[in-house]
Structures are given as structure tokens and as C-alpha cells.
Amino acid sequence: MKNFIELFVDARAVSTPLIAVRTFDPASTIRNVRKALDNEHAKDKNYSDATNTPLISWDAIHGLRGIGEANGPGAAALNQMAQLADIMLATTVDLATALGVLEYATENVIAFIHNPHLVWEQDKRTIQGIWNLRDGYKANGNMAVILVDVGATLPAELNQDTLILDEPLPTRDELKTIITDTFNYAAQEDKYKACKNAATPAIVKEAVEALVGLPAFPAEQATAMSLDKISGKLDIEQCWDRKRTIVSTQGMEFHQPKDILKDMYGNEGFAKFATRLMEGEFAPNVILRVDEGEKQFAGNGTDSSGSTGKLLSEFLSWIEDNKVIFTLLLGVPGSSKSWSTWCLAGQYKKPFIKFNVAAMESKYVGEGHRILRENERKVEAISDKKIWLIMTANSLNGVPPELISRAQRGGIFFFDVPSEQEKIGIMKLKIARYGLDANQPLPEMNGWTGRDIDNCAARSQMLGVSLVDAGKTIVPLMTSHRQEMEELREYATGRFLSASHEGIYQKTDVPQSQKNVIQPVVNAGRKIR
Template identity: 20%
Template sequence: MDSGIAAEQQESSFHDRAHRLLASKTSLIWVVTWEEARLETQLGRLADHTFKKPIPLLVWSATTGLVDRRDNQVFAGTESPRSALDAVLRIETTVIVLLEDLHPFLTDPLVVRRLREVSRSLDAGYSSIFVSAPDLHVPRDLEKAVAVLELELPGPEELGSVLQRQLDGSPGTHLAEPELGSALVRAAAGLTEDEARRAFARLLLNKTEVTAENLSEIYEEKRQIIRKSGILDFVPPRGGLDQVGGLANLKKWLQMRKRFFGRQARNAGITMPKGVLLTGVSGCGKSLSVQAISSFWQLPMVRLDMNRVYGAPGGPEEGLQRAIETAEAVSPCILWIDEIETAIVGMSGDPTGLATRIFSSFLTWMQEKTKIVFVAATANEIHMLPPELLRKGRFDEIFFVDLPSEQERTDIFTVHLRKRGHHPEDFPIVNLAKSTGNFTGAEIENVVVSALYRAFGEDRSPDGDDLYWAVGQTIPLATTMAEKIKEIRRWADQRAIRAS
């Protein structure tokens, strides 16, 4: 299934990398994953195809002991890790061994010792031991002896076959159009195989036809799962760029980079855009524009809440780490950090240096990340932004979003009238734009909303007078904050380019 944009993100698959390790006689391999069943399937494939002849895959867990996966034959008396390792040592042919859930036993120095000995004695041949664990807490004594592999979340191809199997199993249900398949696969990016299977199964349940409307069910599933990570929120795509009035420069910039996320660009070795920072006057569409990027680029978006990073149970460092891992797992994606300055608040009053440390690990990650996680940040209190954040190489561009021009105000009226089912041509929007100098986008939206309310309350269709009335009711914030806006503009003049 070709889902275009959500192409494989890693140059080589787990299979290829594991194959290389086996071929080079690596005897101890640590695999970071939550997905034991999927790992078993992958290793089964390696056991079948790496060597001239298929070799056995033996799987150990503390409850079952060592089991030969081909015939489910159990090696008696191998429930303890040491007895299992002893049994492995006695096998003379080439095998792949998967030890599931070994990590709780690795606090026992004797188990660690035995594992090292067994792995060393396997070095001569092609047998190898895989240890699966949800994280990378390798005991120090083993660090030198293990190779580490990550079983990435399933890519579009694997998700595609999961979907296909579910469809095959539900003959009463079909997709309204074939392209929907890729859209579903894209929507499921970031789920484990199990999660995706459950999500698809629920989606197909009791339906004869799946339509684009149903995509939101997958997004909801994903939202729940990402929520469980505790730090990130999944933001379902809403309106596209057509919901944003004005900001032509920003739109052009986004338009030019849309292609970068396609498979071709990636294969051509094009450097991916890293991120964008939107600063500017409150209520003029910064957050709105960030949300529009997601649907415009057709990439999933997750939001990082810095307050949650600081409140994370394992401490902020672990919180940030987990957030980054989750975002990378959903890659390619957009990571939205709204009001990034709040992350840095109190840095001056930061006696322990914690905030500074968190922030600098974030910057380092931004600089060095290899996964496609496009950072879209917004900032209001620009004077709080440290120079490190603004340095070249961090964000590809810093945009300044000013109060909308007259033409832009016309566009914003158009957007909001249309959004509510009205024809902009029926209203004097050009003149309205003239009489709303200094209004923010949010205030124009409010004008439209109040005008519609008034007409509705009087049981008639809205007209120009309702809008003029609402304009008269509004005191634009910019009038009272003229000084502050001047200051923002001065700052932006030297550091940012205009979004309009």
C-alpha cells in the first residue's frame, strides 16, 4: 500500500539491521520494544531466512521456560534464567534465542555473569541471544557486550497489512474509496501493531462502509494512547490553511516545504525542515496557523505541554525524554510547543539550574534529531526568549505575525463568515475591513460571532448592520496596548521575517 507521505523513516528496517548483526556473529542483542509478539514474528522470519537453512527460534520467559517455537517443545526445568542460559549453552547447532522479560532478573549479578559467559561462548558461532525490554537499562557489566537494536513502531507497509487483514476478516465492510486505506494507515502511524489492530477492528465493527468521516475514530484512539505517555497530547487535524486569513508569506513558506516530507525528498537526501517559530501580536493567528500546518502537510501533530514536563512523575528530565521518544515514535510528525517562553520562565530565578538544563537538552535534541519531527513553536513574550533559541540552525525561520492589514482583515471576515455557512459577498466586508483598523483576527472573529447571535436572537438573517453594530461594541486590545505592540515590532524587525 503506497501511502506516499508516511514513508519509512529509517534507512534500514529492523530486519536488515538484525540480519547484519547475525551475519557478523554478534551474540548478544538488546531490543528496545513493548511489542514482544511482533518481535517474535520478526525473529521467526530471521530464523527462517538468514542462513542457508532455517534455524530454530527458542523463546524464554519466566513462566514458560525455554520453548522451541517450531514445535512448541518445552525444555524442561528452564524456568529460571540461569537454567535457561545453561540449556542454551548445551545446544550445539545454530539457534536464535529470545529472552523475554529478562530485565527484572538482571539485578542478580550471577545472572548477568552467566549471560556474559554464554554470550562469549556463542561468539565463535552464529547463534545469538536477543533480550527484549521496554527500555534500555543495560547493566553496566553488560554494556560492552551488547548490541542495541530498536524495534521501531510498525511502518506504513506493516500497518497496511494489518489493515488489509482486518478488512479480509470483515467481508461485510468495505472502504468507501480505495485512497482511504492510505489515509487510515497514515492516521494510525505511531501505534503499535496491537494497538493498530484493535483500532482498525473497532473501526470496522458494525459498519458496511468506512468513509473519511471515520478517520476521526482512529485519531481518537491515538489521542488516548499518546495521552497515556502523560506528557504529549495528540491534536487532531482541523482546518487547513484556508481557515487562516492573510499571512501570505508564511503560507508560501509552508507551501514550498510541503514537498520536503514526501518520500522522494527523503530518498534524495534532502535536509528536512527542522522547525518554525511564530512570534507576534496576541490573537492574530499564531496557534491557528500551527494547527493548519498539520492538515496542510498531512502530518500528525502532537502538543508538548511544558508544565507537564516539569510535573512528570519521574522528574522533568525523564518527562522530556519520554515526550521526545513519543514524538519520534509518531514521526514523521509535527511537535507543537505553544508559548514556548513559558518553558523558560523563571530561568533567571532558577537556583538549581533545572530549567536551564531541561531547556538546553531540548535545544540539543532540536539540533541533532534525525527523526522527522518538525517543531512548530509559538511565543508571545518575545523578550523572554534566550538568544540560544533564536540562533541560526535551531529554527529554519522565525516569523512575526503582526496585526492584520486591511486586505487581510477582508480575508479574515471571509473565512469566518464562510465557516459559519454565510456568503461573504452578501456583506460589505471591504468597508468593514476599513473600519476595523487595529483589530486582531480574534476580534474580527468575535465581531462575526456576535453579529450572528444578534440576528439569530431577533429571528432574522444577519446583515451588514449587525456586523457594524458588533464592530462598534469592540474596543480593540491593540489600542490600549499600542506601546507594547510597538516594542514587539521593534524586536521583530531585527530577528524575524514578516508572516504577511
């Protein structure tokens, strides 16, 4: 499959007049196009390089201006257009006016139009103005390059006449170049000579992992800010922090969990499945978690605006097109569905992203769709398209069947109330975590989930009381909402995989607790297989 630059060169070779480039970094796009022109000139001296090609840009602040030298081909071509149109260049901050000037381009011109999607919603003339360039530009070998956001869509009037290209985020090889260039640039000054040869393969590899998923400019800035030029050392953790800030956008939070599988207890069936996947041939590079899916996708068929349904449709297509491994974790609230995935990411040192599709909705038509596509592109770049999507749910009411069906590859697991042994194991972990007396009696934990046990230990620490006394303040869902919980457990019987053990889930009676005394905590938690 051809890359962005190859597709661009092919389009120019056949005089494609209108191209829309969906990009995270318009400046990087222009630099890459200029490099492409120079590369083609190196192969064929009759091919105009970037210096001799009339390059023009438009943005809402500067209007039309030439790219390159003040008296270069771009500026000269633009002045000629303005004279023919009898329009002062200062007035071209108005996009409709600027498009009228661009109609007078003679030949071989490449005009970059920045963010027209921010204008055409309010000024429909711009749509007509862009379309008016089509025939004249085709005849004279000119090209209008529309630079839009990665999630933007074109107006219907332009869609069929415009070639749409997606410029990907920098590859790992391109990031290597950015990182080594930053070291080499710093090393040019004698006082920073420690940077010379400091970009070792090991350091560059770590930095690439930290920066993959960022556009070129912020990746370069993050490297420069994290580089101690005096010592020549790169702060990898600071690079991760920078990515965490940039990647965490509307509906998406980036994390690096420190908790591991030893910090959870029970759910052996799911843990074994996850361990085999993470250590196998198809191990994912990122874990993407959608919490409480029954709430996020509720109303997708009844939403009068249609926005929820469109987001779901885009999300389903993305899962299918990218062969995303999708697992559904259904179960009693508080049964460690979310905690298991968190510890799993920490165990294997994988980026962990909370993905909230509902939070990507917007009051503006089409905006939520754009945000979702942009976030999907970021996940693809971070993961090299090796993605494990895990959705948790406390009920399947509201979860669309077409979404459930896509979880068959990654499995649907049911998380039940923990067994008596699991509850004791979880309590050992919580006693250690909250620094409690390991020899005190346990409360009765009838119907408790992992969250109830955590709440009991936390209250014991917070109130300065024993676990038994703290346990008297716990009312588990199996008591307050017993009917709903029993209906959920009954529904799951024979339908889904058991998170507690390998095989199909079968409902059993909720175990009754006996009074116990916990021995001093030694190696609490599971053994890592």
C-alpha cells in the same frame, strides 16, 4: 542501512550475548525474530529454525516459560535449567531469581525478558543478574533479548556490554500486508464473501495512510474493527479515529483540521512561503506545532533537577538528526500564528500534531526523556521523517538561542497587528462564520488583532447585539499592554521575515480604523494559489 532483522541476525552470528530491543510491540518483536530464524534456516538447513531453537520468555506475571509447544525445545531447555539451578519455576516471577536460572542455559538459547526497566529501578540485583549472563552466553551461543519501551535507557552498568537495537514501527509495505490479510481472513467465511478482492489498491492505500504510525497489533485491530464484513467496506474515517486515539498521548495531540486557507485572511508573506513548501519537492507529510515556545522552554538553564535541559537537548538533537524543517512564528498575541498553521494543515490534508514538550516532563527521573523519545519515534513513523516543525512564540524571552538558530532553515516570521484591509477581510470571515448581518456598520478596530475581531463577532452572536456594541467590550492588547507590544514590534524590526508580505519586517504605525459598512459576504477569504 541494515534493518532491525538483519542486525539481529548479524548479532546472533557473532554470538552477541546481550541485546536490548526498544520496541512499541514486544509480541511483534518476538514474531519477527522467529520469522528471521525460519528465513535463515531456509537459506541454510544447518541453521536452527524457530521450531527447533530453544526460545524462552520472562514476564512479571508468568515468570519463565518456554515459547512454542508445551514439550518443545524451549520448555525442555527451561526445565533442564531449573533442575540444575534447583529452583521451582513458580518462583521465577521474581526477575533476579529468573536471571539466576537463565545462567544455566546450555547452548543456542534465546531468552526474551519483558520490561525489565520496570524492575531494575526498585531491584538493583536485576542489573547484576543481566550482566552475569554476558560471558557464559557469549561462550555458548546464547542470547538474552531485553525488551524495553522505545524511550527507555539502560543502566550505566549494562550500557557498554549491551547491543541496543530499535525496532521501527511497521512500514507501509508491512501495513499493506496487515490490511490485506485482515480482508482475506474475513473472506474465509462464506457469509463474509464480500471481503474477497475488496482490498483494492485504492482502499489499501487510504488505509495505510490512516494507520501509518501505529504498532502492528493496534493497526490490525483498527482494521478489523473498521471493516464491515457483510459489505466488505472499510471505514477509513474510523481507522483515522483509532489512530487519533492511540497517537494522542502525554504531550502530543493528533488532529485532522477541516479549515483551509480560505478560512484565514492576511499574512500573505507566510502563506506564500508555506504554499511553496507544501507544493514543492520537500513537502512535509506532517505539521508539528509547538505553542508558546517561550513558556515551554523557560528555565531550561536554571531548573535544579536538570530535566528541562535534558528534554531540550534531546529535542535539539532530534531536530538536527532528522533534518526537521523548523519554522519560528513570533508575533503579537492573537495575530493568527496558530490559526495559520491549522488552516495550512487542513488545506493540504496533512496530519496536524500539537507537540507540548513541557507536558512530557515527569516527577520521575528519566521518565520525561522516555516520553519525548517515544513521541518523536511516532512522529517519524507517521511522517516518513518528512516533518515541518512550527513553533509559535509571543516573545523570545526564555527561548534558548540554540533552538532559535535551528529555525534559520524554515525561517523566522513576525506576525504584526493586521492592516486596515486585513482587519476588514478577517471581519468578513467572522461575520460569515457566526451568521451575522453582513450589512451592519463595523466597530472601530484600532489596534485589534485577529483574535480581537473573532471575540467581537462571537460576542455579537452570543449577546445578540450589533458589532458596534460588541466592539465596545473589546480591549485589545495594543491598548492594555501597549508598551510591551511596541517593544516587541521594535525588536522585530529588521530582524525577521514579515508574515504580512514578502521580505523583512519593518515596524509601521498601528493603522487607525474608519467606520465601514460591510457588503454581503461573497467568497470571503484568500484565493488559493
